[in-house]
Amino acid sequence: MNQEKTRILIVDDEPQNTAIIQEILYFQDQYEFSAVGSGAEALEIVNSFRPEIVLLDIMMPGMDGYEVCKCIRAEQAHRFIKIIMVSGLAMVDERLQGYEAGADDYITKPFDEDELLAKIAVYSKLSRIEEVELLKTTALHLMTHETRTPLNGILLGSELLKEVEEIPQEAKQYVDIIYSSGERMRRLFAKVNLLCQLKGGIDLILVEQSLEKCLKAVIAEMGSEFPDVEIVCSCEKDIEMSADWELLSKGFYNVIENGCKFTGSSKTLCVTIRQVDDATLVIVEDDGPGVNQETMDRIFEGFFTEDIMHHHKGAGLSLSITRLIMHHHRGKIRCENRVEGGTRFTFSFPRLHQTK
DSSP, rough: OOOEEEEEEEEOOHHHHHHHHHHHHHHTEEEEEESSSSSHHHHHHHHHOOSSEEEEOOOOSSOHHHHHHHHHHHHHGGGTOOOEEEEEEHHHHHHHHHHHHOOOOEEEOOOHHHHHHOOOOOOOHHOOOOOOOHHHHHHHHHHHHHHHHHHHOOOHHHHHHOOTTOOOHHHHHHHHHHHHHHHHHHHHHHHHHHHHHHHHHHOOOEEEEEEEHHHHHHHHHHHHTTTTTTTEEEEOOEEEEEEHHHHHHHHHHHHHHHHHHHHTTTTTTEEEEOOSEEEEEEEEEEEEOOOOOOHHHTTTTTTTOOTGGOOSOOOOOOOHHHHHHHHHHHHHEEEEEEETTSEEEEEEEEEBBOOO
């Protein structure tokens, strides 16, 4: 399969320097390149040539490399272009000025051929990864938005059909399948959307509230979903914390739901609030089968399940979302197997969150 070549724009007012770089790139089949001798020419060609990498000289007459870099960075359409400044200036101040202008990297003349090719290879791959990631995120947001209305129609319609007594019992079973399938899709899109927001950066809405109050609200909600599981909540000391409680509730919900699914024969889940010297802990313990080491190492990765090809009850997003929620609260979550059997999840919040 032929891969599209990486486009490289060389900007240097010295023909000899340009010739050296062109000679290096000429024998590399994966690159397509073009060269110009001034900053003004670079800004003219950048829209038509659409380079993925710009090798930009700094010291040029008229418009220097710093100014060219700033102009490229000012255009949203060029946000994925990787700019490597190439210059005889080796002082830290010059390098910092380049980074402030928006450069991604810096290489000093005379440069090593292998180093130049290594940097080009790295930034070529990075540029394409960023474009693909943006495309994925945009597609997911679009899919989430565009499916909201039809999904609501499916859920509402099937919910109304469930109440119609004249429908045969066999047909009602299919209506239940339609509703549960639609609800799973709704939850999946909501989780993917939240994961994208958390990875991209999210502003927390901080409010002071009782930690015990939040947990008891989550536990009460869980009771209707797992009526056969007893969730025991104990609090050594109620703690007032400053947090984004809507987000934090989702994190607690994800872990407690996970515990309810995998609790052992006792059908009991223990949730404990504990204060230690430098942190506030929320501990969720079950007496289920525990977690093998391979799973333990990857349990907080997005889209990870033990058997992705035969997994039917989720996409492995809940725990990844929970870890990101804790990260945004400057906290941590860890998972470990209990000596007596089962699994223990521990949320750890630094004292900076405590208000009383």
